[in-house]
Amino acid sequence: EDQVTQSPEALRLQEGESSSLNCSYTVSGLRGLFWYRQDPGKGPEFLFTLYSAGEEKEKERLKATLTKKESFLHITAPKPEDSATYLCAVQARGYQKVTFGIGTKLQVIP
Amino acid sequence: DAGVTQSPTHLIKTRGQQVTLRCSPKSGHDTVSWYQQALGQGPQFIFQYYEEEERQRGNFPDRFSGHQFPNYSSELNVNALLLGDSALYLCASSLSGGAGVEQFFGPGTRLTVL
Numbered sequence: 001e002d003q004v005t006q007s008p009e010a011l012r013l014q015e016g017e018s019s020s021l022n023c024s025y026t027v028s029g030l031r032g033l034f035w036y037r038q039d040p041g042k043g044p045e046f047l048f049t050l051y052s053a054g055e056e057k058e059k060e061r062l063k064a065t066l067t068k069k070e071s072f073l074h075i076t077a078p079k080p081e082d083s084a085t086y087l088c089a090v091q092a093r094g095y096q097k098v099t100f101g102i103g104t105k106l107q108v109i110p
Numbered sequence: 111d112a113g114v115t116q117s118p119t120h121l122i123k124t125r126g127q128q129v130t131l132r133c134s135p136k137s138g139h140d141t142v143s144w145y146q147q148a149l150g151q152g153p154q155f156i157f158q159y160y161e162e163e164e165r166q167r168g169n170f171p172d173r174f175s176g177h178q179f180p181n182y183s184s185e186l187n188v189n190a191l192l193l194g195d196s197a198l199y200l201c202a203s204s205l206s207g208g209a210g211v212e213q214f215f216g217p218g219t220r221l222t223v224l
Contacts, residue, residue, distance in 0.1 A: 004152075034212065043114070043200050043215035044153070087152055091211075096143070096166040098213065100152030 002027045004101035006088050012107045013078055021073040021104045023088030031095070033071050035064050036087040038103065044087055047073075078108045112137060114203050114216035122222045123191050131186045131219045135203030141165075142184040143213060144176060145200040153200055159184050160206055188221075196223045 005024045013019055025033065032051055036044035048057045050066040057064050061082065063074040073086055085103040115134045123129050135142050141160045145153035155168035159178035178184045182203075188195055198220050202213035 032211070036215075041198075041218075041220075043202075043217050046212050046214055049212050089152070096158040096160075097155045097168060098143070099155070100145075102150070102152045 002090055002092055002097075002099040004088055004090055004099055006086075006101035006104050008104060009102070010105045010107070012109065013075075015079055015108055015110050016077045018074070018076045018078070020075070021086055021088075021106070023071040023073070023101060024069060025071070025088070025090045026069075027090045027092045027099075029093040031091045031093040033066055034089040034091070034098065035062075035071070035073055036089065038085045038087055040085075047086075075106070078106075080108045080110050082106065083108045114201055114214055116199075116201050116216040116219050118219060119217070120220045120222075122224065124224050125191055125193060127191050127223075128187065128189045129191060129221060131188075131199050131201075131221070132183070133186070133201030133203075133216060134183045135201075136214050139203035139205050139214070140182050141204045141206045141211075142178060142182065143202045143204070144184070144186045145202065145215075146170070146195075147198040147200055147218070149197075156186070191223045193223050196221060 003026045035047040038044045048064040053068045087103045089100040143158040144156040147153045157167040162178045173189045198218040200218045201216045204211045204213045
């Protein structure tokens with residue numbers, strides 16, 4: 001069964017203090033690994049899809065990387081508006097089901 | 111371009127009742143997936159609909175059923191509600207086919223079972 005483990009569960013950063021969120025996964029043939037951002041009481045907002053080890057994608061202060069067992073979401077010089085829960089998810093080849101981790105709750109302090 | 115919409119926003123039911131939640135996909139999308147998200151947890155896959163048929167189902171009992179209409183909109187029905195069914199129910203739409211397919215989520219329906 002596909003599994004996604006995210007760490008840490010919560011992270012508190014000062015504004016401008018860069019850090020990384022970890023997503024460890026097991027899947028029987030990766031079709032795609034997804035990163036989402038979720039604000040309280042709202043639906044997840046799509047950020048990135050990564051397909052194969054070595055791939056990297058960037059968007060503003062966020063950069064996602066992928067290895068065969070992990071993905072990292074690097075946050076450079078975060079701002080308070082980056083505060084949210086970041087969810088990692090995987091989809092196996094041949095299947096429609098997307099398996100999510102429980103997320104990392106990020107708080108950026110001004 | 112309208113994104114994914116869901117109705118109602120909030121719903122309060124009592125144990126044993128039945129509920130129907132509705133979803134309209136993002137324009138151009140033909141596939142709808144439903145997820146249950148308990149407080150402090152990640153979304154859990156319920157099922158996916160494509161071409162008006164259930165294409166895959168997660169580990170949810172038969173009390174959870176769905177439907178997709180010719181215009182690609184979808185309904186989630188839950189019968190014999192339990193207290194544990196209280197959660198945020200999310201609808202996600204996507205375009206079928208190809209490599210790992212991005213899903214776009216709606217704002218969710220908050221269901222409270224008393």
